[in-house]
Amino acid sequence: MRPRIQAEKGEEMGGGEIVRMKGQRTAAVVVGVKMDAASHQLLTWALVKVAAAGDRVVALHVLPSPAAPAEALDASAGFPSTLSLVKAFEAMLSVYDGLCSLKQIDLELKIARGSSVPKVLVREFISHGATKLVLGVAKSSHAIGCSSRSVAKYCAKKLPRDCSVFAVRNGKALFKREASPAQTLTVGKEEVETKKIKPSSPRSSMSLLSLGDFSSQDKPGWPLLRSALLSQSAMRSIEHSEHKPTSSIVESQVPKELVHLQEKYGTVCRLFSYEDVVCITSEFSPKNLIGKGGSSHVYKGSSSDGQEWALKVLKSSDHHAMEEFTSEIEIVTAMKHKNIVSLVGFCFENNQLILVYDFSSRGSLEDNLHGLDSNKNAIGWAERYKVAVGVAGALDYLHSDGDPPSVIHRDVKSSNILLSDDFEPQLSDFGLAMWASTSAAPRVCNDVAGTFGYLAPEYFMHGKVNEKTDIYAFGVVLLELISGRKPVDTGAKGQESLVMWAMPILQGGKLEELVDPCLGTSFVESELERMALAAFLCISRSPHSRPRMELVLKLLKADDEAVRWARQVANAPEKVDDLDDEAILQHNNLQAHIDLALQDIDDVSSSINSIEPLTNMSMEEYLEGRWSRSSSLN
Structure with missing residues (x-):
């Protein structure tokens, strides 16, 4: 389950580009904050006195841009690191969890950077579509949390008349401009660098988006690469929300797509009412929240007769929600395989999109491999091999031509493999x-979606996707099963790629070094060899060199001919002829592009203004650049 971000070009400012988030609900209230007690009091006043039920409140913190005069900086704070800001604001805003939940308020934090605080305030206020601005007042300060009344007056002058502006000190409004009928507004350009952070609260989440000063000139490969890197930023996001769906007061007209779903699948699946869902989940109780990702939350539900379900609630703020909802229903209902999750029903009342599945008692493969020690100890070698064969069977079924047509999953990973009591796997999501x-020919996607750590190189770099995209991800899952390691593991050496760690061992033939220490010597050597061979072939640098899933399944099932073939391929010297143009990564300075996207937000001050002549890059160089600063989101 992954967050999905799409970006569109905004107005060019200061030679760079502003990237705006699409599909977000507009904000109602913007509150200027900094890290002090006065801002804490100011935000409390705004939440209680100004924000109404259902409003979205943006706590805005402005940092001076690197080009700002030195006297504009807080001498004691300087430029705090992104991590320290995240932690500090998360702690500060966590105290509002109860209040936000009670008033059904979405509380969000945004950190913006610009050379002029008042101009940044105006710019951000308009970009969020806000209607109310609340600023603090102090005798003298350059930080927005303690803005002078002159800043509030400046904003009142520049903002439309249908917006309200408050300047507050100690709970008293010292300046107030009430809203009146709207008028046209033109705002000058302002150079802004933004970092968007959503704090931990029942109605909020936390994510990071960084922008560089990229060249606006169109370059070959760069638009798709930047789209991929923006998607990777989404995959680095850290979800902390306790999402609780709320019913709208007035139900909107049911879209045509949903009417079609009801007519076509109403006899195949159960159509749940919103009241049913609320009852099943005990009013979406936090204790029933069993999973969360970038685009959905999963609740455990129980019927009156004791039947257990898993309810996937798609986030209504995600503009891909309707597309994912209809696609998932159409595809899952067409699939009939014991290792593919079955859809029980769905609900689309009260502006909610909810999918209902059977509940898997043991949770996901990720939980069992990387979760609590008790879970990890429970999944022995026999269970791991059973999972490998089961998932291979599911993918072979998906990729097989016929009726239904073949399907590309695009998000094969351990968190999307659910386990029953007897460790029978089911591919989900x-x-x-x-x-x-x-x-x-492979399809070319303009947006690269999935989970970093499982993305095939040709998909990540060029947007090319076919069945071999799933096969690469399955190879990573096999390495997880054998080693017990995460796709990207953080240890003493920093973040390390599972593929990069395993490849020398696979090539050297010392397969015992791959085995999870938790297993000790409790594994079957012949099965280890077959799993390792399958993994080695699946993570091949060239998509054409990866075997079809039918052959991988035969290999795992110990088919003699498949085993002999796999051994020959694994022991054969690598030939240049085996590489295709999709496997050759073409930018000499491509690692610079990737590193820029993956490095810490604080370091994104450099710009890329040109693309050098193209030369080849090895798979090892690509993986090192790709993984050196990455993290995965499940």
């Missing part, structure tokens, strides 16, 4: 799945 193309 088809929100990103697509029907495969009938042509031999």
Whole structure:
């Protein structure tokens, strides 16, 4: 389950570009804050006195841009690191969890950077579509949390008349401009660098988005690469929300897509009412929240007769929600395989999109491999091998031509593999799945979606996707099963790629070094060899060199011919002819582009103004650049 971000070009400012988030609900109230007690009091006043039920409140913190005069900086704070800001604001805003939940308020923090605080305030206020601005007042300060009344007056002058502006000190409004009928507004350009952070609260989440000063000139490959890197930023996001769906007061008209779903699948699946869902989940009780990702939350539900379900609630703020909802229903209902999750029903009342599945008692493979020690100790070698064969069977079924047509899952990972009591795996989460193309050529996607750590190189770099995209991800899952390691593991050496760690061992043939220490010697050597061979072939640098899932399944099931073939391929010297153009990563300075996107937000002050002549990059260089600063989101 992954967050999904799409960006569009905004107005060019200061030679760079402003990237605006699409599909977000507009804000109602913007509150200027900094890290002090006065801002704490100011935000409390705004939440109690100004914000109404259902409002979105943006706590805005402005940092001076690097080009700002030295006297504009807080001498004691300087430029705090992104991590320290995140932690400090998270702690500060966590005290509002109860209040936000009670008033059904979405509380969000945004950190913006600019050379002029008043101009940044105006700019951010308009970009959020806000209607109310609340600022603090102090005798003298350069930080927005203690703004002078002159800043509030400046904002009142520049903002539309249908917006309210408050300047507050110690709970008293010293300046107030009430809203009146709207008028046209033109705002000058302002150079701004933004970092968007959503704090931990029942109605909020936390994510990071960094921007560089990229060249606006169109370059070959760069638009898609930047789209991929923006998607990767989404994958680095850290979810802390206790999402609780709320019913709208007035139900909107049911979209045509949903009417079609009801007519077509109403006899195949159960159509749940919103009242049913509320009852099943005990009014979406936090104790029933069992999973959360970038685009959905999963609740455990129980019926009156004791039947247990898993309810996937898509975030209404995600503009991909309707597309994912309809696609998942259409694809999952067409799939009939014991190792593919079955859809029980769905609900689309009260502006909610909810999918209901059977509950898997043991949770996900990720939980069992990387979760509590008690879970990890419970999944022995026999269970791991059973999971490998089961998931291979599910993917072979998805990729097989016929009726239904073949499907590309696009998000194969351990957190999307659910386990029953007897460790029978079920492949789940088809929100990103697509029907495969009938042509031999791969499809090209403009947006790269999935989970960093499982993305095939040709998909990440060029947006090319076909069945081999799933096969690469399955190879990573096999390495997880064998080693017990995460796709990207953080240890004493920093963040390390599972693929990069395992490849020398696979090539050297000392397969015992791959085995999870928790297993000791409790594994079957012949099965270890077959799993390792399958993993080695699946993570091949060239998509054409990866075997079809049918052959991988035969290999795991100990088919003699498949085993002999796999051994020959694994022991054969690598030939240049085996590489195709998709496997050759073409930018000499591509690692610079990747590193820019993956490095810490604080370091994104450099710009890329040109693309040098193209040369080849090895898979090892690509992986090192790709993984050196990455993290995964499940």
